[in-house]
Amino acid sequence: MNAISARALQRFDEFVELPAEERERRLAELAATEPDLHAALCALLRADAEAGVLDRSPVQILAEHRDRAAAPASSPTPAPDLRVGARLGPWRIDREIGRGGMGTVYEAHRDDGQYQQRVALKCVRAELDSPQLIAAMREERNLLARLDHAGIAALVDGGVDENGRPWFALRYVEGEPIDAWCDRHRLDVAARVDLLLQVCDAVVYAHAQGVLHRDLKPSNVLVAGDGRAQLLDFGISAQIGPLREALPPAMSALTPQYAAPEARGHGAQGPATDLYALGVLGYRLLSGQWPTPLHGLRDLLPTADSGEPMPMEQSLEGAPDAAAHARGAADAATLARRLRGDLSAILLKAVATRPQDRYASVAEFADELRRWRQGRPVRVRPGSGLSRARKWLRRNPTATGLSAALILALAAGLGAAWWQHRQALREAAAGEQVGRLFASTLGTATLSGLGSTRFSSRALLERTERELRALPLADQPALRAHALATLARGYIQIGDYLRAAKLASEASRISDRAGDRDEDGFIAATRLSALNYQGRHNEALALARARLDALAASDAPNARNAGVAIGLERA
Structure with a gap:
């Protein structure tokens, strides 16, 4: 059991005895300050409220929990978003396009008659308005202002609304999540690695500016029509090194499947956690599988550990052939053979359980991927002298051809001399x-x-x-x-x-x-x-x-x- 789960159990006795109104108020405060603990505690309270919970197996409880999550909400239709149609600064909000743990993202257009432009405009979620969220939003805006990279959606404008809540506008990216884009275009393994390298370059730049992303996942990496990847949503980003008081670690609304073990367990953050997320993203793009098997406990306890990661070819054992077809392979076994070896070893090192067992930086991880792409030996798996020679021959076909021609000419010359002598x-x-x-x-x-x-x-x-x-x-x-x-x-x-x-x-x-x-x-x-x-x-x-x-x-x-x-x- 990790630290979040233990704390949820400790707080359970306290919350379960509270009157309903007081409990809801306290839970709302907890959601604003410690979302991970809030999620785990709510799951325990819901399980306690269910009749006959002790008479059912954990498998049944998890199945019912998933069914409820997938079922349409029975709550009343939410009130219309009053921000849609309103104006913030020179921008007119057109529609909502996304909602995260801290803010809501809208599509907006320039409405002051100066010039035409579309932006993605982010505001603090009205129902979660709190000093902590406002401070976090300002922090995100400050960090984005430091980033100027072709692979990162750039900050265009920013300000505060009539209630003093900050907002900011980003370059609007017309695209789709990287995994969906790859599958729709049926990209092969090499093309998917090229896209992953684009994401790595953007993250390397952000790290060089002292900024962590902390929520790398397919929905935060869009691919535009020209095939270029764009990194979005630094909503839970942070500075490398000591964090500012405005962004406490508890504000990290992590995506459990992409979060490193140390981040899920005790909130530790650093370049190694972004590297881990990139490794998981690589698994999803290249094999369509997860580094570690997912199980039902992730629904109730997002920080649950799934064990040691396994190589990509092993994760494909028993997998359906659909993922292989989307990657240009005849079946899962063929895809496993393509991934086996250097590429599998690179991704496995990136998702190592212990941070010290991963690559020293995202830049080193990207360099290994480029080595694989160029047919050069990789550091994580140097191989024998014969295998290195084969790789050299494959990546230098012209030199190989000239060498072969020279050898043949030399052999022919020696043969002719020998024949003349005879x-x-x-x-x-x-x-x-x-x-x-x-x-x-x-x-x-x-x-x-x-x-x-x-x-x-x-x-x-x-x-x-x-x-x-x-x-x-x-x-x-x-x-x-x-x-x-x-x-x-x-x-x-x-x-x-x-x-x-x-x-x-x-x-x-x-x-x-x-x-x-x-x-x-x-x-x-x-x-x-x-x-x-x-x-x-x-x-x-x-x-x-x-x-x-x-x-x-x-x-x-x-x-x-x-x-x-x-x-x-x-x-």
């Missing part, structure tokens, strides 16, 4: 094999031509050709072409010009298919020589001219020598 080794091995073959069969013949010794043995040339074709030279076309051209020159020496021409043509085709430019002109000169020996001079001349034209445009180091060899054959 190719050079294979060429060297193949060249050595061909060299050994020619040395063992033709003796002084080389790959660049035959020596001075004439060979008359056709059998020797045919044996060399057979062994050459048996060598594995499929991946060495340039070497194979040069070897065939060398054999062609051997056949020319023994006078077999037809065989020489066939081998030279084969060597030329192999060289062309392989893209070999025949930079030394050896293959082309061999083919020209075979054509000349056959008397096919016109064909040889056309081939020589084409080859010389190609060499003239080449910058190869052997182009000049190749031109000389082909020029001799042309001559």
